[in-house]
Amino acid sequence: MCAHFHPKEDLVVSASLDQTVRVWDTSGLRDKTVSIGGAPSSGGGGGAGANDVFGTSDAVVNYVLEGHDRGVNWAAFHPTLPLIVSGADDRLIKLWRMNDSK
Secondary structure, three states: OEEEEOOOOOEEEEEOOOOEEEEEEOHHHOOOOEOOOOOEOOOOOOOOOOOOOOOOOOOEEEEEEEOOOOOEEEEEEOOOOOEEEEEEOOOOEEEEEOOOOO
């Protein structure tokens, strides 16, 4: 399992043992700040999970890429091309083309 930030966009790609690669939109985190004590400084009320930087509405899954037959250990964005590469326990390395449609 791992996660990597996109070099230019507000995206994170994550590898998971559930055999998927997920592309997350993290633009909701851009304006969020956390104080030293861990509580959000932008207000927002209390309750369960109020101190969680990655709240339910902050990072959103854009795409779930399925195709590996075993747990995915590694995924990363290509630094210049619109590609994602992933490697899994099924002994395959896959290249995923990024575009607006799935």
